[in-house]
Structure formats: structure tokens, C-alpha cells
Amino acid sequence: MGRSPCCEKEHTNKGAWTKEEDQRLINYIKLHGEGCWRSLPKAAGLLRCGKSCRLRWINYLRPDLKRGNFTEEEDELIINLHSLLGNKWSLIASRLPGRTDNEIKNYWNTHIKRKLYSRGIDPQTHRPLLLIPTTNTTTSTPPPKTSTTTSTPPPKTSTTSTSPPPTTTITSTTAVAATSSSSSDNQNIKLTMLMGKGNNNNNNMNIMMINKSNANAKLNNHPHDDRVLIESNNSTSSATSDHSNMSSSTLTSSSEQLVFSQTVQGGLNLDLSIGLLPFGPTTSTTSIKLQPQPQIQQQKQQIIHKQHDHYYFTYDHDDNNRKLFYGRIKNSTNIAQSCTENPSVLPAAAAALSTSTSIANSSVCLCCRLGLQKNQPCRCNSMPTSTLVTPAAAALPTHNYIYTYYTTTT
DNA sequence: AAGCATCGCAACCGCGCGTCA
DNA sequence: TTGACGCGCGGTTGCGATGCT
Incomplete structure (x- = not known):
């Protein structure tokens, strides 16, 4: 049951407004002000419905409207506001x-x-694109569509070779990109995730489990990907802002899927902590038993050796007007040089990256979709070993993005 | 140069929500 | 409680501009 129409459609004009109509509307509002949109058309001598008059005035005729292209500052402001x-x-x-x-x-x-x-950022979640599309999600966010009937592929940039296609975002679940380890399958990996955003929204964590064939295909198609994606079919597996509540359900899977449970039985222990800024080193833990598939482990070992280029994004946070940059790193030791080698990188990015502190404080490596490890470089070795990420740095209120730290223990 | 495809934007549409009489 | 009304949103359409072959 819908509402009654706002006007009689047979007696109204549609389509583009003429200059005469615009002038009539402007003159009327100048004299009488805004409001009473339903009665305005008749009073102004316009064969338009009130709603159309309102839209025309608000979106086009208002004298305080700023016409012209959006500036970079406006772009970033929109992005930040949208994230909030x-x-x-x-x-x-x-x-x-x-x-x-x-x-x-x-x-x-x-x-x-x-x-x-x-x-490499999901425009809906404002998180790095982590997830591999799955076929059984019900709240997926499609990639941006244009006016054409076919969906638009992700934009082409110099960095898309490691960026996955626009991925399906699963509301209320979070992807965990667990980096592979060069050690044995039974190594205990302590994965600590600190995810910070500048607001209190979207603080859930999702676990994504993909079947083995998908994982293999993904790894084959994206040789820089050094990760295992874990998919949960339990959409309630979310963490709250107090870091305390992971779903206690056991994450079962078919024989084609990686098997997880929350029983601590050795294997892979994942310490997962979601934090909102400001946050400290306090974490809660949820241990998940992983029974790794040897085939995948072996394949990932091979992939590691094939890595040459590394991608990252980072913020220039030397001032309060942070700007997001992305770029490619070819050399694991000379970041600034590598940055400038890539013509696709914004010139300012080179300046932002010329100091290791910029990278240390706010970089997320897009190879692994993981941030820099505390006191250690990213596992992909794209960062010099001297770079540090400290919880104190991460807790700076000027940061408004996702952090992911990981450490390995034996 | 012409035809076609694609893109970007203004405008429209249907619906839901809040307010008020 | 109900309906009118204003407002806002997501989705869509239509058309001119632009690019490609």
C-alpha cells in the first residue's frame, strides 16, 4: 500500500526543466520563500508536481550551490564522512x-x-578488500554499477594486479586474512588483529571460510596473495567492542573446507582482537583450531618465493589533513626510491614515504592485507626491518583506518 | 566523418519515516 | 488512530557528451 501521488500526473510536465520554468520557480521562491511545495506549482504557474519543484530548487537552482568539480579535499571529506x-x-x-x-x-x-x-578499499566497509566472493551470501554488496546493464569491473590502476576484484562484503562477518607461515603446519600462530576506525560503527569482525578449491584458485590467480581466508557460515560470529564476545559456536565445514573449531587443541591458535580507537594493547582471545590442508600450505610456500612486487597503502599524517596514498614497492630496503620508480604513485606519496615513521605508523601492506607487525616488517618483506608499529602509534586519534598486526610464536 | 558504445549527471520514481492536525 | 505532508533515500531512467572503431 503506497502513498497517494503527490499530484495529478496527467497535468504535469516531466523531464528537463526549461529556463522559463526555472525562472518562474526562482521568482516565486524569492517572493514567498521555500515550503508548501504541494501548493507551490499552482501558485507559481508551473505545470510540475511539488516534489519536482522541490528537487529542482534544492539540487539545481538554490543560489548557494557550488557548481563544478569536486576537489580532492571534498573527495576525502566525503570518504571520511561516508565511513562515519x-x-x-x-x-x-x-x-x-x-x-x-x-x-x-x-x-x-x-x-x-x-x-x-x-x-583496494571496499567502499561500503572502508576496509581493505579482503574477502573472496562467495555464492551463498545474502547481504552481499555488489560492485559499483553504471548505467549500463552489465556490472562494472573494478577500475584499472597500476596496482590492480594484487587487488582482488570488488569483493562480496558479508555484513556482520569479518574476514581474517591469516598469513601463511614458513614454519611447519603445526606451528602456533598468534594472530592479533587490532582494527581501528574513527567511529563506533562496523566494529564487527568477520571470519570467512572458503572451500579448498576456491582457495587454490584464488592463490593461483593472485600470486602475491599470501593468506588463507577463513569463512564462517555463522553470521553471528562477531566481536563486540569490548573485545569479549566471539561466537562460541563451532565452525564446522565440509571435507572441502578448512576446518575450524574454537577448541584449543594446539594446531593454529588465533588471537583475534577488535579494537576501536582509542585502543590499547588489551586484547581478548579466541582460539580456533585449524587443521590445515597440507596441499594449500605447500602451495603457499611456493607462492612466497614468487613475490617480487609489494603494494601498500599509507596515510600522510604529517598534518591533520591525512591523505591516503597507495603505491608499489619493488625493493624491500629503499622505499622512497621504489616509490618514485612507479609513475602511478602520487608524487606526494613519495614524500610521505620518505620517512620510515610514516610507514611504520600507518601502513597496511596490500600483499598480505595485513598491517605491519609490531617490531617486525610485514611478512612479505616489503618493509625494512627497522620499521616499527607500536600500539601507541596505532592509538593516535588521527588514525582512522584498519590496523592489523600479527606476530608469530613458537 | 559516421556510427556505436560508454560515461556522467540531472531528474524521476517509489517507498519509508517523522511530524502534525 | 488516521491521513496529509515534507523530507530523505536507493534505485533507475533519459539524454547529452565523449571516446572508440
Whole structure:
């Protein structure tokens, strides 16, 4: 049961507004002000419905509207606001003088989504693209669509060779990218994830389990990927902000899937901690028993040796106006040089990366989809060993992105 | 140069929500 | 409680601009 139409459609014009119609609307609102949209068309002598008049005024005719392209600053502001507010376009628009919600919505769908994908960031979750699409998700977020009937592939950038295609985001579940280890299958890996965002939303953690064939295919298609993805079919497996509640359910799987349970029986212990900024080193733990598939382990070992290029994204946080950069690192020891070798990298990124502290404090390696390990470089060896990531640095309020730290213990 | 495909944006549509009489 | 109304949102459409062959 819908609402009654706002006007009689047979007596209204549709489509593009003429200059005369615009002028009539402007003149009327100048005289009488906004409001009473239902009665406005008749009073103004317009053959339009009130809703159309309102949209035309708000989105196009208002004198305080700012026309023209969005600036980089506006781009980043929209991205940040969207990470805080979601698709609340009117709220976002209220923070951008002269921009309308419709304008921002269109701009988001046509430009920023693509921009974020090119950075390896999911535009819905504002997290690094971690997940492999699965076929049985019910709340998936499709990649950005254009006006054409076919879905748009991820934008082409110089870094897409390691960026997965726009991935299916599973609401209320989080992906855990567990890096492979060069040690034996039975090695205990303590995986500590510290995920920080500048808001209190989206703080769940998802575990994604993929079947073995998918894992193999993924690893084959993305040789830089050094990870095992764990998929959970239990959508309630989420962590709360107090780091305390992981689902106690046992994550079972078919013979084609990696098998996990939360029983601590040696094997792979994953310490998973979700933190909101500001956060400290306090973590809670959930141990998951992994029965690794030797075939996958062996394949990953081979993949490690094939890694040559490393991708990262980082923030320039020398000032309060953080800017996100991404780039490619070829050399594990000379970051700035490697950065400038790649013409696709923004010049400012080279400056941002010229100091190890920038990287140490805020980089996430896109090879492994993991952040820099505390006191150790990323496992892909794309960072010099001298770089450090400390919880104190991660807790800086100027950081507004995901951190993932991992350590290995024996 | 012409035809076609694609892209970007303005505008529209249907619906839900909150407010108020 | 109900309906009118304003507002906002997600999705879609139509069309001009642009790029490609």
C-alpha cells in the first residue's frame, strides 16, 4: 500500500526543466520563500508536481550551490564522512557547503567508489578488500554499477594486479586474512588483529571460510596473495567492542573446507582482537583450531618465493589533513626510491614515504592485507626491518583506518 | 566523418519515516 | 488512530557528451 501521488500526473510536465520554468520557480521562491511545495506549482504557474519543484530548487537552482568539480579535499571529506555516516547523503551534504545529497550520491557512485576500489578499499566497509566472493551470501554488496546493464569491473590502476576484484562484503562477518607461515603446519600462530576506525560503527569482525578449491584458485590467480581466508557460515560470529564476545559456536565445514573449531587443541591458535580507537594493547582471545590442508600450505610456500612486487597503502599524517596514498614497492630496503620508480604513485606519496615513521605508523601492506607487525616488517618483506608499529602509534586519534598486526610464536 | 558504445549527471520514481492536525 | 505532508533515500531512467572503431 503506497502513498497517494503527490499530484495529478496527467497535468504535469516531466523531464528537463526549461529556463522559463526555472525562472518562474526562482521568482516565486524569492517572493514567498521555500515550503508548501504541494501548493507551490499552482501558485507559481508551473505545470510540475511539488516534489519536482522541490528537487529542482534544492539540487539545481538554490543560489548557494557550488557548481563544478569536486576537489580532492571534498573527495576525502566525503570518504571520511561516508565511513562515519554510511549512505546518509543528506548528512554528508550538510558538511559540504554548496553540495547536495543527490549530487554527492551521484558523485559517490560514479567516481569515489571507483577511486576506493583502485585503492583496494571496499567502499561500503572502508576496509581493505579482503574477502573472496562467495555464492551463498545474502547481504552481499555488489560492485559499483553504471548505467549500463552489465556490472562494472573494478577500475584499472597500476596496482590492480594484487587487488582482488570488488569483493562480496558479508555484513556482520569479518574476514581474517591469516598469513601463511614458513614454519611447519603445526606451528602456533598468534594472530592479533587490532582494527581501528574513527567511529563506533562496523566494529564487527568477520571470519570467512572458503572451500579448498576456491582457495587454490584464488592463490593461483593472485600470486602475491599470501593468506588463507577463513569463512564462517555463522553470521553471528562477531566481536563486540569490548573485545569479549566471539561466537562460541563451532565452525564446522565440509571435507572441502578448512576446518575450524574454537577448541584449543594446539594446531593454529588465533588471537583475534577488535579494537576501536582509542585502543590499547588489551586484547581478548579466541582460539580456533585449524587443521590445515597440507596441499594449500605447500602451495603457499611456493607462492612466497614468487613475490617480487609489494603494494601498500599509507596515510600522510604529517598534518591533520591525512591523505591516503597507495603505491608499489619493488625493493624491500629503499622505499622512497621504489616509490618514485612507479609513475602511478602520487608524487606526494613519495614524500610521505620518505620517512620510515610514516610507514611504520600507518601502513597496511596490500600483499598480505595485513598491517605491519609490531617490531617486525610485514611478512612479505616489503618493509625494512627497522620499521616499527607500536600500539601507541596505532592509538593516535588521527588514525582512522584498519590496523592489523600479527606476530608469530613458537 | 559516421556510427556505436560508454560515461556522467540531472531528474524521476517509489517507498519509508517523522511530524502534525 | 488516521491521513496529509515534507523530507530523505536507493534505485533507475533519459539524454547529452565523449571516446572508440
